[in-house]
Amino acid sequence: MALYEGRSTAYEALVDIAKHCIHAVYKAPQVTARLELKTAIITNEELHPVMEVLSTLAGAEFVMEMDYLTYKDAAAMGQQPVVVAIGADVTYSELGWDCGACGFQTCSEFNRYSKENKGLGLLGTGPSCNWKMLDLGIACDWACAAAWQYNIENRVEFTVGAVINLLEYLDGCSCVLALPLGPLTDLWYYNRPMFTRRFNYEQWLSQMRNVAPVAFQGFSGGQHPMIKGAGAWWQKAPEMVKVEGDPQMMQEKLDLQGRLMQQVMEKRQVVAQMKEKSRA
Incomplete structure (x- = not known):
């Protein structure tokens, strides 16, 4: 007989639940019956390269900062x-x-173009077969459902998945999605308590206006839609939605890409060593 501390023991069991999620991935039905799925479980120090790349992206992309x-x-x-x-x-x-x-x-035609032209999009390289993307999404849904059966906090993330793909944790994938399991709490990836502590109401409202401007936009039929600001916006001079280029932002993104790719090449070597060690 033994006495186990509950929370730490439950946390240790997350790897076992991750294995059951992978069972679900390979059991999931497919529309095409042709998609070859690849999976991995990433824990502890093996996740450090992902965190380091996320920290670089966090300074430039709000959604990356949220997940980091x-x-x-x-x-x-x-x-x-x-x-x-x-x-x-x-x-x-x-x-x-x-x-x-x-x-x-x-x-x-798709295959001929894809063979010679691949670009880095939000989720990974493309273009993509929509039917196979649908099958990938179904597999992720089944993995989430498996985690739910064990009451484990989870959320599919393209952000962390994109970094995992860049670092080549999985071989031969054009698109990778990440399913984090834990921590042992409720709504961690939806309530985002760390942002409640970091921002006051006005700061959070300003962030959300940048993230989802259409939610703050007024009637657009006059072709000059007003956007609602923070605070008593109706008492202030109106602000209008305007479509224009942003050379400074684009230059910042180009600079970030240069730093990012240098870091990615370095971390790929670390990940390659991890994979080699796991096969030994």
């Missing part, structure tokens, strides 16, 4: 998330359905 601080605060509690990485190569179609959803009239 969410993971960082969980680690400070002694409950760093256990991450299930789920990925696939969706840049090729052998379906022959010629549905046109990818933007090309035939699968053959």
Whole structure:
């Protein structure tokens, strides 16, 4: 017989639950029956390269900052998330359905273009077969459902998945999504308590106006829609929505890309060593 402290013992069991999530990934039904899914479980120091790259992105992209601080605060509690990485190569179609959803009239045209032209988008390299992306999403849904069966806090993230993909934790994937499990609390990835502590109401409202401006926008039929600001916006001079370029922002993004790729190349070597060690 033994006496186990509840919270720490439950946290240790997250790796076992991650394995059950992967069971669900490979059990999930597919529309195409052709998608080759790849998975990995990332824990402890193996997650450090992801956190380092996220910290670089956090200074420039608000959504990256949100997820970086969410993971960082969980680690400070002694409950760093256990991450299930789920990925696939969706840049090729052998379906022959010629549905046109990818933007090309035939699968053959899509394949010819994709073979020579791949670009880095929000989720990963593209273009992508929409049917295979649908199957990847279904697999992630099943993984989330498996975690829910165990009452484990989780949320699918393209941000962390994109970093995992950049660092090549999974081989041969054009798109990777991340499913963090834990910490042992409720609504960690939805309530975001770290931001409640960091921002007051006015600061948070200002952030949300930048993130989702359409939610603050007035009637647009006059072609000069007003946008509601923080505080008593109706007592202030009206602010209008305007579409224009932002050279400074674009230059900052280019500078970030340069720093990011240098860091990614360095961290890929670390990840490669981790993978080699795990195979030994």
